[in-house]
Amino acid sequence: MSDFDVLICGAGAGGLTLAHFLGTQGRRVLLVDKQSRPRNVHKGELLQPRTVQILEAAGLVEPLADRGARIVRRLTCSTARDAELINLDFGLLDAPYDYGLLHFYKDFREVVGAQLPSTVEYWQGTRVEELRRADGRVRGARLLRGSSRIDIEAGLTVACDGQVSRLRDDAGIAVHRRLYDHQLVAFELEDAPELGQNMTMYLTPDGLRVLFQMPGGRARLYAQIPSQSFRGVGKAGLASWTSDLVRTVPALEKVAGPLQAAAPGIQVLSAARFHTPAWQVPGLVLLGDTAHAVHPMVGQGMNAAIGDAWCLAAQLSTVDALTPLAVDAVGARYEAERRPVLDYVSRLSHVLALLFTSTSRGARLVRPRLLRANRDNDELRRRIVYNMAGFGSDTFTGWALRSALGLTRARS
Numbered sequence: 001m002s003d004f005d006v007l008i009c010g011a012g013a014g015g016l017t018l019a020h021f022l023g024t025q026g027r028r029v030l031l032v033d034k035q036s037r038p039r040n041v042h043k044g045e046l047l048q049p050r051t052v053q054i055l056e057a058a059g060l061v062e063p064l065a066d067r068g069a070r071i072v073r074r075l076t077c078s079t080a081r082d083a084e085l086i087n088l089d090f091g092l093l094d095a096p097y098d099y100g101l102l103h104f105y106k107d108f109r110e111v112v113g114a115q116l117p118s119t120v121e122y123w124q125g126t127r128v129e130e131l132r133r134a135d136g137r138v139r140g141a142r143l144l145r146g147s148s149r150i151d152i153e154a155g156l157t158v159a160c161d162g163q164v165s166r167l168r169d170d171a172g173i174a175v176h177r178r179l180y181d182h183q184l185v186a187f188e189l190e191d192a193p194e195l196g197q198n199m200t201m202y203l204t205p206d207g208l209r210v211l212f213q214m215p216g217g218r219a220r221l222y223a224q225i226p227s228q229s230f231r232g233v234g235k236a237g238l239a240s241w242t243s244d245l246v247r248t249v250p251a252l253e254k255v256a257g258p259l260q261a262a263a264p265g266i267q268v269l270s271a272a273r274f275h276t277p278a279w280q281v282p283g284l285v286l287l288g289d290t291a292h293a294v295h296p297m298v299g300q301g302m303n304a305a306i307g308d309a310w311c312l313a314a315q316l317s318t319v320d321a322l323t324p325l326a327v328d329a330v331g332a333r334y335e336a337e338r339r340p341v342l343d344y345v346s347r348l349s350h351v352l353a354l355l356f357t358s359t360s361r362g363a364r365l366v367r368p369r370l371l372r373a374n375r376d377n378d379e380l381r382r383r384i385v386y387n388m389a390g391f392g393s394d395t396f397t398g399w400a401l402r403s404a405l406g407l408t409r410a411r412s
Contacts, residue, residue, distance in 0.1 A: 004030040004121075005322050007140055007154035009128045010161040011035075013044055013105070014288030014305030016112040018158060020058055021313035023117030030152060031116070032143060034161075036125035038109035042186035042267050044302035045212070045220065046072065046199070047101040049090055050390030051303045054310050061101075063111045068215030069103040073197040075299075077356070077371055080204045082251035085371040087198075092382040093389060100389075102199075102214060105302070131157065131170045131284065137324060138171070138283030155322030156330075158312070160287040160305070163272065168290055171281050180271040180295065182207060182357060185223045185230060187266055189258035192219035201297075201356060202249050205364055208357050209249055210297060219255065222297065224357055230268050238263045271295050271353075275346050279339065280331040282324070287312065292342045295353035300345055303390055311338050344393035 006022055008015045011033035019031040047055070047069075055061050074089040090098050116122055127144045132151060140153040159167035168175065192213065199212040207224030214220055223245055233241050242263045246252045252259065275292045279285060288305030312334045319326040355367065374380055387393060 002153045004028045004154045006156045008158045013302045014309045015160040018309035023120040029120040032123045032126040034127045038106045040106045044105040046299040048303045048390045049097040053097045069101045072100040076198045076200045080249045086375045157284045165290040177274045184269045187221040187262045189219040279335040285331045294349035298349040
């Protein structure tokens with residue numbers, strides 16, 4: 001008999017959500033994470049409407065709201081002087097899931113971790129050293145907990161240990177990680193003014209700036225920069241660099257004070273994309289950004305991981321005993337269902353990332369005109385919002401594409 005039905009390696013959004021779902025099924029689950037406690041990081045702020053639906057079914061939206069999660073109604077694209085070019089309004093979706101939630105990733109991890117069912121053991125501060133194998137399949141892993149090494153046997157092992165995954169490498173699944181030509185400078189603003197229920201993307205000649213409200217009177221700003229260009233700024237030049245950021249984006253004057261105060265604590269993040277050629281080997285499946293990664297500014301990474309968890313849990317609910325045959329069949333169905341979805345999400349995310357982050361002269365000239373031309377194109381906007389929100393992967397009709405390019409008259 002195995003020590004656990006399922007061993008989940010990595011307690012990010014996907015791992016925690018999967019542990020919650022499997023615990024409600026009565027599965028014996030061990031969830032391990034190398035961090036001793038969740039840390040405050042700049043990632044995973046936006047829960048898309050479909051994710052809200054999934055989490056509400058699991059009873060997790062109310063505790064997130066109690067922790068201060070804020071409603072977001074739409075994503076707005078504006079000029080540096082705050083003139084709106086286009087908006088993607090969640091109100092184009094059917095109620096009741098016509099909104100998203102903004103929250104701190106640390107809060108999400110703490111809230112879901114506190115709601116885990118009794119059949120789930122949660123070992124923090126535990127490192128996975130290597131996979132354990134027998135009879136040509138993964139049978140669990142060797143863990144380092146404190147100074148003790150522990151061999152855990154499980155019917156299914158789930159790797160969700162991040163983009164740079166030791167377990168994926170150990171399983172022999174290669175990945176070609178493509179870096180974008182820019183990075184993101186992340187600011188955490190204290191005592192921010194009220195910014196409403198929008199996430200606003202400001203288009204500038206130097207790249208994208210994204211500003212939005214967070215719980216507790218805070219806000220976050222992401223500023224795009226050329227890769228490695230921040231190295232020459234240094235502590236001495238930080239105040240001047242931040243002042244130049246506000247000067248070139250007058251719309252940021254409303255947060256100029258909090259921005260300067262936040263500058264010493266900035267984080268510089270890279271952006272990458274990949275999709276692994278396989279999501280499973282016998283006894284092991286990949287989940288979340290161990291299997292796929294997209295540009296962080298399109299709000300899909302955390303939501304895709306939660307979607308993976310929901311799908312894998314649903315597949316596991318169809319079997320009783322996790323025999324090798326059943327586990328491999330579940331893994332195959334999980335990959336067959338999710339891979340096409342993530343293929344589409346990856347393509348859509350990449351196109352949107354290029355549209356909004358390109359600093360070429362051609363992009364700077366064409367992009368505002370293209371966005372303004374589609375401001376009242378409700379069919380196109382609704383289709384983009386529906387896909388972005390996670391409800392499907394509707395392809396664009398020939399009419400919609402011609403309309404987006406201004407080759408036909410938009411209809412409302």
